[in-house]
Amino acid sequence: MAVIPAASTRPSADPVVFMEGGPGGDAFGAVPFLVASGVNGDRDLIVVAQRGTLHSQPSLACPEMDRFSATAVGLPYDAPSTGRGLVRAAKECRDRLASEGIDLRAYNTTENAADFAALRQALGIKRWNVYGYSYGTDLALTYLRRHPQGIRSVAIDSVVPPQTVSLPWAWDSAREGINAIFAACEAQPACKSRYPALSRTLTEQVRRLEADPLRLTAEPPGGGTPVEVVLDGGTLVNLLVADGRLVPSADVPAVLYELAAGNPERLARAQAAGATPAIGEFAHGLTHSVACAEWAPGFSRRDVLEAGRRAFPGWPDSVLAHAPQLPFEHDLCRVWNVPDRTAVQRVTTYGKVPALAITGTFDAKTGASWGPYAARTLSRSTAVVIPGITHWVVPQQPCAASVLRSFLARPHAPDTGCVSGVTPKPFTLIP
The missing domain is CATH 3.40.50.1820 (Alpha/Beta hydrolase fold, catalytic domain)
Structure with a gap:
């Protein structure tokens, strides 16, 4: 005490x-x-x-x-x-x-x-x-x-x-937390214009990663030796459900669109945080x-x-x-x-x-x-x-x-x- x-x-x-x-x-x-x-x-x-x-x-x-x-x-x-x-x-x-x-x-x-x-x-x-x-x-x-x-x-x-x-x-x-993030993006004109259809994008990426997981090497967020990480559908979901320190809520729409565009680096670094x-x-x-x-x-x-x-x-x-x-x-x-x-x-x-x-x-x-x-x-x-x-x-x-x-x-x-x-x-x- x-x-x-x-x-x-x-x-x-x-x-x-x-x-x-x-x-x-x-x-x-x-x-x-x-x-x-x-x-x-x-x-x-x-x-x-x-x-x-x-x-x-x-x-x-x-x-x-x-x-x-x-x-x-x-x-x-x-x-x-x-x-x-x-x-x-x-x-x-x-x-x-x-x-x-x-x-x-x-x-x-x-x-x-x-x-x-x-x-x-x-x-x-x-x-x-x-x-x-x-x-x-x-x-x-x-x-x-x-x-x-x-x-x-x-x-x-x-x-x-x-x-x-x-x-x-x-x-x-x-569901409640993730949908609230998407609704808030929808309510901001710049976010809505840049990241439309977030719910559909998330579903597409969960399905894609679960069918064909990504295997990458990433440096942990705090620095250190790069580690091998796997990004599959379950990993993506749990990174989003975590308390926001690994994937800040303000970054969620951008991270999903980066992933869809073939750029999973931010998610890989977030996953690498668990290695230490x-x-x-x-x-x-x-x-x-x-x-x-x-x-x-x-x-x-x-x-x-x-x-x-x-x-x-x-x-x-x-x-x-x-x-x-x-x-x-x-x-x-x-x-x-x-x-x-x-x-x-x-x-x-x-x-x-x-x-x-x-x-x-x-x-x-x-x-x-x-x-x-x-x-x-x-x-x-x-x-x-x-x-x-x-x-x-x-x-x-x-x-x-x-x-x-x-x-x-x-x-x-x-x-x-x-x-x-x-x-x-x-x-x-x-x-």
Whole structure:
């Protein structure tokens, strides 16, 4: 745990506790973004390493999976052989963790939420404010449902509703985010003129790459030794669904048209970024303990495929058979072997605690509509949708950061006036 003091000389007594995403992310790595957004402006900020993550004991890091990911940039995304390699790496990690006496059944959102409740009491804090993003919103809503005592307010950013999140759900979010980018391009005359028919272009390129993958050599974005990469349909989709750092949303139309014109270099460099993962820093063990217990059960491979077909008709089934960002998860869950927890976790949160839901229209991981959806059962909630922003909205958009600070100061009446003035930035135009 770390406490970042309030910037104010007269801070409020109720701090903010931050819930990191992932699941499995390093919460301390988020501190610079939180401070830059002014989350600690008027109150202390408490940042907690969730159970199983970096800086907690034991850590559920999986270097075995990190090393496989480094080689997977040069493999077809959805090939059965790639899936076998991923599952083998996951089993190696699981077997090692089990040999160390770690009970993976204890790493779930219910226990994670209980940790935060126990921490508040241990610190002697009467009331605090909760701010979580991505998986941290799933955790925050679970925490509010199970441990409402001592919560002054809850802010959720890039929302994952616990009652809805599943492998098929990922296709709904991918469709919403990608289509929002295309609609925003359509609304900008220069972009519309330069990049017409983006949806058709994407479908054509997914189909073309899946039928005939490109094998290239590319230098990672940060420099270094060039590596071999494969660009197939699944790779293209997952680069677009990622949080926008590898392929910025403003570049998406240009990148697709470059690809269609025979220039895949920018996509190849983005794919090459995966060749240099931070070995042992991300807690894949927490990711799959949560996903396999709470997100995967109750939905078959066929359900995932059908959700993909509804989201993107005309795409190859080989691409649509895998939930974005979680390929081969059913196979992996068989070897991860944790019990189904959906009966206690796939539950709607109701509450009267003041709540703020912030989402971004370009978010293809957790679609923008899930913020208002989750807010419907929170009777004192405010939902804001920020145009033109991808995953984890507050650090990317000063207006969103202002709304969050206003909410923390006045949870019942946050100032959302700036939202109406936010528009997507102009898209990149190539000659």
